[in-house]
Amino acid sequence: MAKDFEVQVLEDVTIRFAGDSGDGMQLTGSQFSNTTALFGNDLNTLPDYPAEIRAPAGTLYGVSGFQLHFSSLEIQTPGDSPDVLVAMNPAALKVNLKDLKPGATIVVNENAFDSKNLKLAHYDVNPLEDNSLAGFNVILVPLSKQTAAALEGLQLSMKDIERTKNFFALGLMYWLFDRPLEPTSVWLEQKFGSKPVYLEANKKALTAGYYYGENTEVFTTRYHVNPAKLEKGTYRSISGNEATAIGFVAASHKAGIPLFLGSYPITPATEILHELSKFKNYGVKTFQAEDEIAGVSSAIGASFAGNLAITTTSGPGLALKTEAIGLAVMTELPLVIVDVQRGGPSTGLPTKTEQSDLLQAMFGRNGESPVPIVAASTPSDCFTMAFEACRIAIKYMTPVFLLTEGYLANGSEPWKIPDVDSLPEIPVNYWKDKETYQPYLRDDNLSRPWAIPGTPGLEHRIGGLEKAHIYGTVSYIPENHEFMIRMRDAKVKKIQDDIPNLEVLGDKDADLLIAAWGGTYGSVSEAVSNLRRKGFKVAQVHFKYLNPFPKNTEEVLSKYKQILVPERNLGQLSKMLKMEFLREVIQLNKVQGSPFKSSEIENKVISILGGNNVN
Amino acid sequence: MAKDFEVQVLEDVTIRFAGDSGDGMQLTGSQFSNTTALFGNDLNTLPDYPAEIRAPAGTLYGVSGFQLHFSSLEIQTPGDSPDVLVAMNPAALKVNLKDLKPGATIVVNENAFDSKNLKLAHYDVNPLEDNSLAGFNVILVPLSKQTAAALEGLQLSMKDIERTKNFFALGLMYWLFDRPLEPTSVWLEQKFGSKPVYLEANKKALTAGYYYGENTEVFTTRYHVNPAKLEKGTYRSISGNEATAIGFVAASHKAGIPLFLGSYPITPATEILHELSKFKNYGVKTFQAEDEIAGVSSAIGASFAGNLAITTTSGPGLALKTEAIGLAVMTELPLVIVDVQRGGPSTGLPTKTEQSDLLQAMFGRNGESPVPIVAASTPSDCFTMAFEACRIAIKYMTPVFLLTEGYLANGSEPWKIPDVDSLPEIPVNYWKDKETYQPYLRDDNLSRPWAIPGTPGLEHRIGGLEKAHIYGTVSYIPENHEFMIRMRDAKVKKIQDDIPNLEVLGDKDADLLIAAWGGTYGSVSEAVSNLRRKGFKVAQVHFKYLNPFPKNTEEVLSKYKQILVPERNLGQLSKMLKMEFLREVIQLNKVQGSPFKSSEIENKVISILGGNNVN
Amino acid sequence: MSTKEVMEKTENVKLTAKDFATNQDVRWCPGCGDYSILAQAQRISPELGIPREKFVWVSGIGCSSRFPYYMDTYGFHSIHGRAPAIATGVKLANPDLSVWVAAGDGDLLSIGGNHFIHACRRNIDMKVILFNNRIYGLTKGQYSPTSEKGKKTKSSPYGSIDFPFLPVNMAVASGATFVARSIDRDPKHLQAMMLRAAAHHGLAFIEIYQNCNIFNDGAYEPLTNKETKPDHVVVLEHGKPLIFGKNNDKGIRLDGMNPIIVDLTKGEYSVSDLWVHDEFDSNPGRSFVLAHFSDLKDFPAPIGVFRQIQKSTYDGDLFAQLDEVTKMKGKGDLAKLFRSGNTWEVA
Amino acid sequence: MSTKEVMEKTENVKLTAKDFATNQDVRWCPGCGDYSILAQAQRISPELGIPREKFVWVSGIGCSSRFPYYMDTYGFHSIHGRAPAIATGVKLANPDLSVWVAAGDGDLLSIGGNHFIHACRRNIDMKVILFNNRIYGLTKGQYSPTSEKGKKTKSSPYGSIDFPFLPVNMAVASGATFVARSIDRDPKHLQAMMLRAAAHHGLAFIEIYQNCNIFNDGAYEPLTNKETKPDHVVVLEHGKPLIFGKNNDKGIRLDGMNPIIVDLTKGEYSVSDLWVHDEFDSNPGRSFVLAHFSDLKDFPAPIGVFRQIQKSTYDGDLFAQLDEVTKMKGKGDLAKLFRSGNTWEVA
Ligand SMILES: Cc1ncc(C[n+]2csc(CCOP(=O)(O)OP(=O)(O)O)c2C)c(N)n1
Ligand SMILES: Cc1ncc(C[n+]2csc(CCOP(=O)(O)OP(=O)(O)O)c2C)c(N)n1
Ligand code: SF4
C-alpha cells in the first residue's frame, strides 16, 4: 500500500527534462505537457535541441532539453529557472546546472554516471560524489537499472530497453506532481498499436516509474499544482508553427480561395511546410521549391493567378527572397512572408531563437519598398497573426511580413479553440468588370484590383518596372515615379486605420513603460506582474503591428517619462521608435539564443526606478 | 572672310544635345565635353538615355540626351536648366522643352520636322510653325541637308550620311562657343584611321558645321566662357564608373595584392566590369559570374585566398547578394561591395538615378550584421572612395559598401590626376607565424588575422556559424554569441577613429545646416553658394561616411537649430540621423530619377528661412 | 484594338493574330529577331483553341523579356531569371491556364539556370521559349552562357574563356519531355515548332536561334543565309533520315554511338544507311548526340523536335493528389482541424 | 595532434591519413555514410604529393557540409548552395591550390544547382564530391532533388511528385570533364575514384551514393548488400566490357543506341558482343545512356568513371590571358592608367 506523503500545493513549477539527443527528451517533455494541459494547468514550453541530428551519445553538445512551466495561474513564459531538472546523464547535468533555481531538485539517472560518460562530459570527478551539488536537492535514481528490471521478460534488445527509460522518468515525474498516467497510456496505444512489445515496454516503464515514486522513499514530498482558472472553452495545446499553419488554412477558408505555399526547408520554419503538406484535403498546395527564391517566386505567380499565396523561411532564406519581395511590392500582389527568426548573422545559431530580423523586414530591399509587418507574441498568437497577415495582404493587395521566432515556433501553450464562425470573413472580390477595369485603379484602401488570369476581357500585363498610375503600363515619367512611390508608401501607412490601438497594460500612471514586440511578450508580462506585486508602478505595451505602428503609439509613448525596450537583438525596435517618434528609450538587449528571463527585465526596471520606488 | 560677331563673355553655360538613340548624342556630348575640358573650363555632365537599346527612330521614348555644364568658375552639377538645346528631331524637342531656361536658345534640325516625325512625337501641329516656341530663341538649321551637301561626292550611303549629322551639329556648337576643332579631329583620326571614308565624312561634317556658324547669319552673338581657375596639375575627364574602376586598381597596387572582381552585369554598374576587364596587364581578374550570388560568393572565396576582392552591382543585384554579405560579416573577410544605385523598388527605373539603397545597405541582412558604408559625392570622388573602401576593408577585415549612383556613374567631370606616390600605402600583412596564430585573434583595430590558404601551418576552418572568440571554432555558447555580436558591432564603430571628421562648409554660424550624402553633393554645394551670395546664412556638411558616421557628427548637428536633409529617396539619411542622434530634421525628398536642381534646394531653404533673412 | 473591342469580337468570331497584339509600341531595335518570334506567337495563338484569357506569358528581364507586353493576353514581366519559378506558381494556382515563358539566354541559362532545370525536372506543363541570341542584349553586349568561347565583348575584350552550354542538352538532361530547336528567320518552321510545343502536355522547350543585330549580328548567318543554310542546317523529322546539303547530298549515319557525315553521291552509302530520327525514343542519349553536333567540325545544326516523350506532369500529379487525399479523408473541415490532437474543456 | 605538431612532422616525414584529421569531434550520426567518405579523403590526401597547406575544402550547408571541419586543411563551411561559386573564387585567386567541394544533394542540386552547372561548364579545376543520400539530412528529412518519385517524407506525407535528377547527367550535360560515381560502402572503389579525380586536371565530379541511416536508411541497400550487389551494380572500367551478375553471367550490349541486358550463359551472346566502356570518348551520348540505366528496369547502377576528357580549364585560360596581355601591353603602370585618355595641364 502506498505510504503517506506530505503533499505541498504550489502555484507554479518549472521542470526541465535533459538528456542525449537519442534519449527522447522532446517526447517526454511533450507528454508531460500534454497531460498537464489536460489536467487543466496553464503552461508554456521551450524545447532546446542541438544543431546536430544525432550527436554522439554522452557529449556536451549532444544534450537535448525540454523545459515546461505549468501553473494554477495564467503564465506567459517557459519559466526563468527550473525548479526541477531531470538529468539523464552527466552531460545533461553539466549543461543545465547553471540555469537551476538555488535549491532546485535534480533527479539524476545515477547509472549513467560511469567513467565513460563522465569523461565525455569533461568531468574529472563524479559530481555526484564530490559534494559540488550541495546546494541542490539531488535525487539519485538508478533509472537504467530500474527500467531494465521492469522490462524483464520482454523480447527486447538492450538498446530498446535503454531507449525506454525516458518513460520511467516520465512516470516518476507524474507521481511527483500528482498527474494521471492515462493520457500517456492512450497516446502509447495509438502510437504502438501495431507493435505490441513496444507498447507493453513503454507502459511498463511508465508505471514502474510512477510506483517507484510511490514505493521508495526518495521523495518525501509530493507536489500539487491546481488547475488554472482559464477562460471557459475547449482547449488544445499548440506550438507556434502549428498555429501559423492552421491560421493560414483558416484564412484561406474565410477568404474562400485556395492556399498556396511556396517554400524551401529551413530551421526553424520547416514545420510550417510539414504541417501544411498534410492538409491536402483542405485544398492546400505546398510546393517544395529548389530554393528560397523559387519559393517566393512561385508564390508570387500563384498570387497573380488568384491563390492566397504564402512563403515561409528564416533569416538567411529571407535574405534571398528580398529581390522578389520587391517585385511583389511593385506589382501590388497579396503575399504573406513568414520569417521564423533564428540566431544570426549568416548561418549564426540556426537552432537558437532571436528577434533580429525586424530591420531586414523593414528595410532589406532595394529602393523605397514599403511592406507591412506584423509579429506574433506567443505560440497561439501565431494563429491570430497569420490570419491577420492574410487579411491585410488581401485587403491592401500587398506583401505582408509575419515575424515569429524559434522560441514561439517550437514552444507550445494551451490554445482556446476559436469558433470557426467567430472568425471574420476575408472578402475577396476578383475584379470582373471589363468596362471599368484598369490594372492600377485604386479603391478606398488605395488597393488595386485583383484581376486574375482566366477572366475574359481583363487581359493585362504587370511587372517590376515602374507603373503608370491607374493604367499600370510601364512609365518612365519622373512625376509618375514619385507619385507611385508616395502612393505605395501611403497605402501601407493607411493600414493604421485598420489595426487595433496599442493597449496599455499595468499601471496607466506608471513611472516607466515597457515597450516590446514579438516573443518577448511573455517575459515582459510576467516581469510586469511581478514588479507591480512588488509595488513598482510599471506599464506595458506590446507591438504586434510594427509597420505601420498603431495609431495611438505616439500618444501612448508621450505619456511616459521613461520607456524601456527589451529586445533580443541590439535594439531594432528601439531604432524604429527613435526614427519614427524621436523618443529616447532605454535599451535592454540580450542576444544569447534564448528568451529573456522575466527576472532580467525586473532587475533592469528596479535598477532604473531604484529600490525606493517600492511603496 | 568671317564676319564680325558680338562676342559675349559668360560665366557658365548649360547645353543639352538631344536626339534619337541612333543619332549619336552621347558621342557628340562627350566630344564637346572633351574639348571643353581641354580648353580649361570646369565642367560636369549628365547623360540620359532610354531603357531601350535602339528604340524605333523618332519616338518619344527613344530620345537620348546629354547635358553638359561648363564654366569659368568651379562647378558641381550638370546644370539646372539648359541655356541651349540642340534638338535633332521633333521628339527630342518635345521631351526636353519643359526643362529649358526661359528664353533659352534652341537649335533645331528643321529637316527632321516632317509629318512622319511630327506624328511619332505626337505633335498635331508643327511646333516650329505655330508660335508655341515664342518664348525661346529658336534657330532653324537644315542640319540633314547641309550635312548631305557637305559630304557630296563621298562614297557613302544615305544612312551613313544621316549618321554624320551629329558632327555637323557639334561643329556648329564649337563655333558658337568658340572652341577649337582640333581635339575632335584628333579623336576622329584615332577612331577612323582604318576607315578613311568615314574619317573624311565626319571631319567634313564637323568643319561644315563650324563654318555654317561663321558664314550664315543665324547667330548674331558668339559666346565665350573663359578657362576656370582650377588647381594646378594634370587633368583628365573621368566618369564615376571609370573612377571607381581605377580606384580599385590603385588600391590593389598600393596593397600589393591582386584585384579580383566577381560580378554580374547590371545597369548602371556594368561599366565597372567593362573597365576592369581591360586591365589584365595590371593583374586584374574579372569573373563574369552566372548571377549576383555567384559574383559575391566568388569574391568571398578570392578574399579567403588572399586577393583584394570586390563585387559590383545595382539595387536588385544587391538584394540577391545580402545572404552572402552576411557570410563575409561572420567570416570577417575583406570585401568591397559597390552598389551603383538606380531607381527602385524592384526593376523600377533601371536607367534613372536615385539614392534609395542606403537602408538596404545598412540593414538588409538577417541578424545583427554591421557593415561599414561609404558613399561617393562626385564622379571623380568615386576614385577616392573606392580606394578608401579597400583600405577600410583590409585594415578592419570586413565587407564595406561603396554606394554610388547612376548619375555619378555616367556623369563626368575633370579629375586632377593624383601622383601615384601621394596615395597612401595599404599595408597587407598576411599572417605567417604558426606559434601565435588563432583565426579569431584580434589586433588593436579589433581585426582578425588574414591567414591565407597556402601558408604552411595555419590550416584552419571558417564559416557562417557563430565563431568562438579567439579560436574561431564553431560555438553555441550563449555568452560567446552575445560577445561576438557586440565585438563585430564594436569593430565597425571603431572605424570612426580612422575617418575624417565632418567639415562644415559655408557659414559656421548659419541659421540652417544642409546635411546630405552621395550624389546630392553638387546640387547642395551650388545651392549653398547661391544662397550665400543672396545673403542667406547657410552651412553644409556632406556625409561620405555613413556607417559609422564621423566622430564629430553629433557635435556639428547640435550647433544648428535647423537641419535640412535633401535626399532623392523618402528620407533614408534622415531616418539614420534621427535614430542615431534623435535630431529632428527637415526633409526635402525628390524621387524622380534625376538629380536635384540646385534651385530646388535654394527654394526650400528660402521657404524655411523666409525672405527677410536676406541682408 | 482595345481589350474591350477584342473581347466583343471574340464572342462571335474566330480570333486572328492581330487580336493577340497589344496597342503598345514594340520597343525592340529595328531588325531584331525578336519581331519574328512575336509574329509567329501571335499567328499560332488563335489556332490553339484556347480562349485568349487563358494564356499567360511570363518573362524575366532582358530584351526578349519584354515579350509579354506585346501579347494581348495575361502577362508578367517579372525579375531577372525567375520566370520559370513564377510560371510554376501560376500553373499550380490554376492548371487550366496555358502558361508560356519567354526568356533570353542570360535570363534562362545564366541567372535563371536553376529554375529552368528544376522546371524541366518536374515536368510542369508549360512552354519555355528561349530567345538565344548568344549575348546579353539589354545590358548592351556582354557574352552569355551560350556565347562561343573566345568571343570578344565589352566584358571580354580579349576573348571570353567560358565554354558555352548547349541548351538542348540541359533541357534533356534535366528531364524536359519536349525539346525542339528553331530559327527566327525560318517562320514556317518556327510556327510548326510552336504548334507542336503547344500541343504537348508537359514541359515543352524550344530553343530559338535569334539574331541580335546590334550586339551579335550574324551569329547565325551561315544558318539563315540561303546560300549556306543547306550545308549548315539539318531538319529533324520523325521517321526520316538525317539528310542535308544543297542537293540533299549529305547524310549522317551512326557508327556505334558516333555520328559520321557521309557523302550520298559517292555510292558508298545510301539513304537507307542513315540515322533515322526517332522523336519518341525514351533514351536521352539520342538527343545528346544530336545536340553535340555543334561541337563537331562540319556538322550541321539540327533544327526540329529532338525529343517528345510522355511523363506525368507535376501539376497533374498535384491535383490528383489533392483529389485523392480529399476522397480518402473527406473534404477538410476547419472546425475539425482546429480540434485535431488532444483537446480538453475548461468549464 | 595540433596543427603545429603536424607541421613540424611534415617537414621530415611523409604525412598519413591521421595528419589530415582535425581534433574536432565528428558530429555526424553514428553509422552515417559520411564517415566512410571522410576516411577515404583522409587516406588519399597524403598520396597526392600536395602539401597539406595547399588543400582547400569548401562546403555549403548540410550534414555533409560539415566535412571541412574534419579535414586538417584550409576549409570554408559557407552558406547553403554556394560552395562551387566560393571555390571558384578560391581557385581563381590562387591556382596553386587544390580545391575540393563537399556537398549534399540538396546543397549541390537544389539551391546550388546553378553554380554547379556553371562550374562544370567553365571546367574550373576543382573536385566536386556529391554526398548523395537522396534526402535533406540536416533539416531532418525532406525529399531532395534526387529522391525517387513517390517518396514519403515529412514534407511529402502522401508521396513526393517530383521526378529526380540524375546528377551524372547534369554534370555531363553541363560540360564536366571528369565524371564518376561510387558508393560509401565500397571504400576501395571510393578511394580509387578520389585518386582519379585528384589526378584529373579540370572539373572532376564524383557522385557518391551515401546512406543516411536516420532519414533515408537503406536507400542503397541493394547496391551495398553483399548478396544483392552483384546484380545491382556494374563496375565501369576503361576498355572492359560491361559485365555484372553474381557469376559475371550478365552483360550489356548496345542495339543502336539502346542498351540491352543479355544473358552470357545462354550461348547467344558472348563477352565480345558487349559494350566496351570507353572513358575517353568525347561523345557525351555514351555517359547519358549509362546514367539512364537508373530509369530502366533490371539494369544495374554503373559505378566508376563515366567519362574523362581533356579541355582547357577556366583558371588556366584566365592566367594565360593575364600573361598574354601583360606580354602584349607591358606590365601595368598605375601612373599611365591614371593618365589614359585625354589629359590637359592647368598651370
Ligand atoms: C537581378 C538582376 N541582375 C542583372 C540584371 C541586368 N540584366 C538585365 S537583362 C540581362 C541579361 C540580358 O540578356 P538575355 O537574358 O540573353 O536577354 P536579351 O536581352 O539578350 O534578350 C541582365 C544581365 C537585372 N535586371 N536584374
Ligand atoms: C539559405 C538557406 N536555406 C535553407 C537552409 C536549410 N538547410 C540547411 S541544409 C539543407 C539541406 C540539406 O540537405 P543536403 O544538402 O542533401 O545535405 P545533407 O544534410 O543530406 O548531407 C537545408 C534545406 C539554409 N541553411 N540556408
Ligand atoms: S539589343 Fe539585340 S536583342 Fe535587344 S532588341 Fe536590339 S537587336 Fe534585339
Ligand code: SF4
Ligand atoms: S541525418 Fe543522415 S546524413 Fe545527417 S549525419 Fe545523420 S545519418 Fe548522416
Ligand SMILES: [Mg+2]
Ligand atoms: Mg540574349
Ligand SMILES: [Mg+2]
Ligand atoms: Mg542530402
